[in-house]
Amino acid sequence: MDSDLAPIVPFVVWSALVSLCASAGLILCVCVLRLRVAILKRRLAAFYAAWGARLRRVEEDVDVELPPVARWQTYFLLDLWVAECRGADAVARERLCVIARRMQLDAICLRWIGNLSRGGRRRMLSIIALGYLREPRAWDTLCRIAAEDDPLQSMTAAWALVRQDPQRSVRVLVALLQKRDDWSHVGMTGILREAGVDLFEGPLSEAMASGSPVEIPRLLRVLSALLPSRTPDVVRRLLASARDPEVIGRCLEALVSHEDAGYARAHLESGDYHLRVHAASALGRIGSEDDIPALCRLLGDDEWWVRHRAALAIGALVGFDARRLAELQQAQAAPRAAAALGQVAAEALPS
């Protein structure tokens, strides 16, 4: 009877043997890997201790004699060097750069950023190192990386460009900032601040003048974080001509002066509820007690976010005074209007 299965059995036996042999090979691999990691860890600990001390001596005296590094140690040396640079002051960092050039780390980094096949880890480390080294030969490659898809590598390349030549980086970065919606605007603000905020005012304003409704809000956020004093003029200009709700909303968000409260009031009854939300929030910041009746009307809005922001704005305008909020709450005929104010009162005054 077993002869029914006879054609299958040799296949089964061979498959079993192959899989068992492969498994045994994997067990061996796992053991070798564990052993290798243990050895590498010990060697690395010794390497980091010795070279950490050497680099700290370099920060004091650039003429320290340094032994050559083995090929496999280069990555770890660069890693250590970057860590030292991060914590060093300007003078010590300059000394570290001198020693890095002497050890030809700049040439290695240039090779590594150009070589994608060696992996992102080396490339990323090279970008940062070249940023600290202010290596002019890397400019074109860094510009190319800043335009690549990977947001982390591209932002790091943008930072390295700023480190190299703030003046020259301005045009490159503003053009990229206009196109990229994957860059963290807070991160970019930090990078641009490192370059010097004044450098960016002109190019950012120009970019906004010619930007699309998608690009303007992004640029405006950066501008208001970098140059808050210059933002109101730009915002007023934009509000005078903008038709796109996204742009208007971002402008309302950027309003900071009591004089501009009129712009917010103009959008309290907008057909777009996002704009009503922004207008209410803006009045909470820059409005006056005269705006409370208009905001109270928004407490009856169909959209929860409008009611919530209007209640928060009222809360802000009365200084979250419990008595005033209670009076206003009682004066509301609509239950959801009273509910929105009740929530703000409860959150603001938990005790």
Next chain:
Amino acid sequence: MMSRGDVVFILSVVLLAYFIGLHLWYLLLNLFSLVTLYGVLEARVTQDLPHGWTGFEPPVTLLVPAYNEADNIVSCVRALEQLDYPEFEIIIIDDGSRDETLNLLRHELSLRPSFEASQERVASLPVIDVYASPTHPRVRVIEKENGGKPDAVNAGLNYARSPYILVTDADSLLEPHCLRSALRPFLQDPDTVESGGALRVLNGCRVAGGRIESVGLPDSVLATFQVLEYIRAYLFARMGLSSVNGVNVVSGAFYFVKRQALIDVGGTFLTFAEDTELTLHLHRHFGALGKRYRITYVPDPVCWTDVPATFRSFARQRIIWQRGLWESAARNIRLLFQPTFMGWIGFPALLVFECLGPVLEVGGYAFVVWAYLAGVLSVSSLQAFALLGIGLGGLISMTSILMEELSFRIYPRFRDLLVLSALAFLENLGFRQLNSVLRFLGTLQWLYRVAMRRPPDGRP
């Protein structure tokens, strides 16, 4: 008319094809996973960089459904408050607990009723009260009628204020960096709608102050088998699926979801596997819209959870999981008609290997026993089939252990590594069969409920 010999031959070929197909599928996933792993490890280095995402993350709402969690709830809140993240709020949803869960929270957090005008985004059973804590400003507590975990999540969603929602269990232990790790896919790809993190087994680990002090294997053999299972099936298989946007389940113990995406699909649905249901539903919803979307799995260890260490609790868990899997698959069967990887490959593979798998495996065992008793199968053939089972099963598990060794090396002791390697083969001599039988029972329970036309019931 087919002879008995023909029937035996055809059945043998079908079972063998299923068996080899299953292992090839897992090997393929491990291969995908290996390719992805390199990128993941490369990306991890960027967390330390001066201009990474650190500090720029958006606010997050943590939803923690709790039902009779008096033993864990206070330590859970304390541990959550210590998470390393700039801006987050914690919403504990007491799902009608019958123990002291709510009283303990009231006492520990000095809770006071807080008026909340919630936004009814998704339906849930009525909320009885909402509390805020003057001493713990990040925390709010919602008291509601008992409706099961999915209903509690939906209730919490109505009170969440952040664009990203993390759902976790009160008895899970989170890594301090878990929010940053699991949120990373949303920052790197704005089309991401859900992401999950790797769950690790807490049994056997030493915990102090809500943090893992040392990692080790559990004392219980049953739990140790599950460690291997977590590495193989829940870590690297999902990572492989993630690389082709085919993740079919993001564990309910820890998942991030975009609030709007969760609202778009109407919240979570009451099944025994609301996590699978949600993931499949998101695939179905966004796939049908034809929009680009991603459901991602982050292999970094983010959440530690206790696995059942007794046979009774293990059996209950596996039966429930299988029932939930069937419920979720049935609810999302239309996925089969979507021209995406999930629709044409991922979901059919889920149906064949996960839903029908236990039926085929238990059928296979029954067939082998029958064939042996009927004299159709000789001892040597039986041995050959058993050897193939051990060999292929061992190979899959060993590739997973190898990848674990290449990447995270969670278990630092050499002895643990050897134990796991040994279990890679031993699990095919009982554990795997037990698992299949329990899942087969789960399938029968689901079929019974379908036959009786009873609605899904995911309540505890």
